Amino acid sequence: MSDIAIIGGGAAGAALFGAILSRDASKTVHWVTGNAPHIGRGVAYSTSHDRHLLNVRASGMGLYLDADEDFIGYSTRRRPMSKPTDFLPRHLFGEYIESQLAKRIRNAECSGRRFAIAPTIASGIKASFNGYEIALDNGGTVTTERVVLALGALSPRPLRTVSTRALGSGAYVLDPWMLASRPIQPRRLIVIGTGLTAIDTLISAAIRWPDIELIAISRHGLLPFVHPALPIDPFPQQAELNARLLRCGGPTRAFAEIRRTFREHQHIDWRSVIDGMRPINAKLWQDFTPRQRKQFLRHARWVWESARHRLAPQSAEVIQQLRDEGRLQILAARVLDVDGEGPLDVTVRSRASQKVTTLQSDIVVQATGLDTAVAFAEHSLLSGLLKDGLATADPLQLGVQAQPDGRLINAAGEVQPGLYAIGSLLRGNLWECTAMPEIRSAADALANQLSVSRGEPAKSSALVA
Ligand SMILES: Cc1cc2nc3c(=O)[nH]c(=O)nc-3n(C[C@H](O)[C@H](O)[C@H](O)COP(=O)(O)OP(=O)(O)OC[C@H]3O[C@@H](n4cnc5c(N)ncnc54)[C@H](O)[C@@H]3O)c2cc1C
Known part of the structure; x- marks a missing residue:
């Protein structure tokens, strides 16, 4: 029987796969990566846009705790002028992930370490004798003793205030990263949300369509605060x-x-x-x-x-310039209704005046943040796990119920043997577990835990120190 399977081909899956490859030599490690073209990059690092920046300084980014080459070394080799304190483009970090993975895979091949990468979706997991059977969309099956879910955030669900007509119109964009494929220049674009993904959406739309009018709406109209240009001293107390x-x-x-x-x-x-x-x-x-x-x-x-999740100073400058030029408005308002066949009517209630107004927009983009409501997700693997009682939803819809070390809790309220998660599915237990500094520590701790065979007493180490 093969031993460990990781499901999910984003940065968390990559960090864990690489960490396990460099440890336990006796078992096969399977990695079911999904069908994205660049394995290991996931949602955050698949962008090719030079203005989509990391929101962590280069010195804080990394994939493994014991990297062969750190991200600073890699980025100065690729961009000699870059400094450890810079907020570099996210695609550079994506390239770094791929280079690190390639090295670990080459080493594993040379040393005869057993592994298998399946670039397909895992559609279901069934408990079987002494382990699990994972059904793959390509018709295959993986049999394994332990499974780690590294599924990232779920596909966004439309806000309740968006009508079926608007959703079907093609003018409502549920996945902000799909905006790049729009061929026609809109006159006005409304983004619902004012967080980091909304900022990326506004910046790319402003560059692509220089005459566009941009509006971003959120309940408080608060943009992310900005990082200082240079690192600041720690607070002495x-x-x-x-x-x-x-x-x-x-x-x-x-x-x-x-x-x-x-x-x-x-x-x-x-x-x-x-x-x-x-x-x-x-x-x-x-x-x-x-x-x-x-x-x-x-x-x-x-x-x-x-x-907590602040903006790189360069991105903040672009946003300020757009506001100064009158091309971008930020509204503090509640979205009451989105309807129409395109252009769409967006009805909002202002936070300050309580006045209700309707704005028209050629495109409306939903960028309301991470969705981890597993109980409502259209995700066959998660729905199956919940239905079979192998996993349970966090009561506040922050992923699944789990122990701090990533072990899932089943419907009987007990630890489900051999079933783990890493990354945003653990928000219910860890809250902050979605950024690379936390993810790579978590991957390292989980790799240590998984390197101990099932049945042996594992030193239980929390995924986030
Ligand atoms: C726009 C954006 C910018 C960010 N910037 C930063 C930053 O600068 N610094 C930082 O530290 N963090 C940043 N983050 C946080 C980011 O979430 C993490 O850094 C990291 O990328 C999360 O990786 P992940 O693997 O958990 O999730 P994801 O990147 O979402 O990857 C999960 C993968 O699992 C796949 N998958 C899902 N279901 C299945 C299935 N059934 N079978 C197979 N595959 C499946 C998905 O298709 C996806 O490819 C950013 C996040 C976003 C969204």
Whole structure:
């Protein structure tokens, strides 16, 4: 029987596949990558646009903890002027992933390490004697003892306020990355959302269609905050602050403590404080009660996401220039209705005045962020796992229920032996587990865990320290 299968061909799958290849030598590792053309790049790093930038400095990006060549080394070889503090194009990181994977695969071939890559979709998983059977869209089957789901975010679902007519019109774009394939120049484009994906969408639309009018709408109209041009010093009292935050017992007090710190240390850059919380974010989230998590998602998520997942300064400059030229408007409003056959009518209620207005747009793009609501997803593999009780949905629709080390919880409320996840499906347990710094640590910890055969006692290490 073959041993480990990873499902999902994005950066998380790549990080785990490479990490396992360099460890356990006795079993076969299968990687079911889906049918995207560039294995390992996934959604974030498949873009070829030079203006789609990483939102982490080059020095913070990487694929493995024990890389053969780090991303800084690779990027200076490819672009000699680049510096570790730069926010580089995402496609460069995609090329780096491919180069790192190619090296690990060559080494594995030379050493006779057993592996198999299936560039197809896994359509279902059934529990079988001592393991699982994975059905593949290409007609094949993989039999394995352990399976890791590295499925990334799910395909976006349309907002409830979008009519069937609008969805069928072709003028409503559910997947922002499909906008590039539009042949006709729109006069006006509305983006629903003002996060990082919305920013990429606005920048590419402005470059491609120089005369276009752009509008971005979200409830608070808040854009992501901006990274400083150069790294900032850590907050000297971060350790003490983090200890206090962990004793706060909920988001309300934690936010009050953060605000107090800002007030008392006005000379420091607030961003260093937020960045310094990275090591405790998962623990803070895990300590929240279900009610507190709900409270956080409802009242604080929008500002936390903007502060935590910031924009590269160059992208912020482009956005500011578009606003200064009057080509881009940012609206703080709730979208009440999207209807029509193209152009579409977008009815919104302004946050400030409560006034309801209808805007017309040739194209409306939905960029409302990561969807991990597995219970509602049209994803045959996940639906099958939920139906068979091998996995359970997180109560707040933040992926699946799991242990901090990635082991899934089944319908009986127990750990499902041999079934794991990595990346955004674990948001319910870890909250912050979707960016590369977290993913590569998680991949390394999971590779260690999986290198111990089933039945042997594994040292349980949390995926995010
Ligand atoms: C636009 C964007 C920009 C980002 N920028 C950064 C950044 O600068 N720095 C950073 O650290 N993080 C960034 N992120 C976060 C990003 O999510 C992670 O860095 C990382 O790319 C996540 O990889 P993943 O493999 O978990 O997910 P994905 O990239 O979504 O990959 C999952 C893959 O699994 C495949 N799949 C799904 N179901 C199946 C199935 N049944 N069978 C087979 N395959 C399947 C999918 O097709 C997909 O290819 C960004 C994210 C986005 C969306």
